[in-house]
Amino acid sequence: MSLSKKILIIVLLISNFNVHAYNRRHMKRLEQFLRGLQYEFNERTIHSKRLEPAGDCTADILEGYQWDGQDAMNVPGVDSHQVCMDNCDMNEKCMGWSYKANTRMCWGMHSITGVIAVPGVNSGSCVGQNLKAKCEEKKEGQYLSNTIKTLENIDTVEICMQRCDEEKLCFGWLYDEYGKNCYLASSLGEFQPGPGFLTGSCIATQKRIRLADPLKVFRKEILQRHNIKRKDHCVGDLALDDNLNTVSQQFAEKLAAADVTPPDYDATKMQAVYYGKGDIALNGAIVVDNFYNENKFYNYEKPDFSSTRHFPKIIWKSSSKLGVGRAFTVDRKSMFVVITYDSTDTLTDSSYQSNVQKKCS
Structure with a gap:
């Protein structure tokens, strides 16, 4: 359903409300519907950005x-x-990325043949090693190239x-x-065989590798963010737990296999x-x-867990461990994340008051 249609539904709901709709039960349902609509809208418009690189595309970092x-x-x-970097990381054909901040443009290269000096650009590779290799190739002919330095009176090719x-x-x-001249190039083009010149490429073999297990990286990101938020509420840090990871992963995979929007999860x-x-x-x-x-909606x-069922769990004081699971649908167009906490508290008013503290910093 489009956003405009949902807004129309809200208008109709409000315009047809009679006096009985103002009781607590109906108003609460309307508030939850509005929050759900805003949440869905945010989900569609939010940019998926990482706060720090995961480790896959961090080799050969160059400035300029x-x-x-x-x-x-x-x-x-x-x-x-x-x-x-993440866009390149997701593209299995991307061996390296370049980014220009003032134009907000991102380029990814399928096959890297060298570098070009461009002020304001940052670049990095995704092959897990330096793209520059020891110069060992030697053959007759020449590459079309971007020469950066000419050296005269060089006696040998070595x-x-x-x-x-x-x-x-x-x-x-x-x-x-x-002529005993040596030409150094920052990038190479097409090779043209022929006598009179010797040439060679010093670019390493380019093959994508993954330097870090992406699920481990994701779990670490979840844990670190939890502990940052918990610190704001003066509650202790959480730690990852293998058993809870397994429980969470199994449930995430079950949800992804079903490939349907999950209903509101059991708030208990x-x-x-x-x-x-x-x-x-x-x-x-x-x-x-x-x-x-x-x-912002928590009272x-x-x-009440029914309207803010996630926030309290992040800062729940008696929790000390968590587990994280993540799974994708077959077409990789949907992601399911499950976070399980170790607290066995019964969710009553008294447990809320003792476990959900206001910000202290």
Whole structure:
């Protein structure tokens, strides 16, 4: 249902309310409906951004240079280089990314052939190692290249190769056997065989690898954000628990296999379920923030899990452990996150008062 249709429904509800609709029960339902509508709207419009890189695309960080090569993606309107990094991380063909802050443009390269000096650009690779390799290739001919330095009176091809090894941004070399000139290049194009020149590429083999288990990274993000929020309420830190991770993961996989929007979860359990469309790159911290933002609706005098069923669980004082599960639908267009806490408290008014504290900082 579109946002405009939902707004129309609200108008009709309000316009047809009679005096009995103002009793507590009906007003509470309307408030919950409005909050649900706002939450869904936020879910559709929020940018999926990580607060820090996960570790996959953090090699070869360069400032003032843009990768040259074959494009894998061009993404406009990107807010930070971390988000650009994540876009590349999600694209299995992307070997490296470049980001220009003042234009908010993100580029990803399928095959990197070198670098070009561009002020204001940050770049990084996703191959888990330096893209610059030791110069070992040697063949007759020349690459079409972007020459950054010309060295004269170089007696041997081996010396020319050594000079490229010593130059941080040299990704290839060309040696003129007759003129004894050595040309160092920051990027390489098409190879053209022929006599008179020796040349070679100093670019490493490009193969995507994953430096960190993404689920472990995600769990760490969830945990860290919980503890930041708990500190604001002067309650102790949580720790990850393997058993709770297993329980959460099994439930997340069950939900993803069913591939339907889950109903409002049983508010009597110390468990929270997140569901979102198109949230493949969503950082764990963003999930926690979505839950925590319910605090604006929380009434410390008359607590109620039915309208703010996630926020209290984040700062629940008697909890000491949590587990996290994350699963995707087969088409990877939907993500389910399950967070399970170790507290066995019965959710009564007295337990709320002793476990849900106002901000202390």
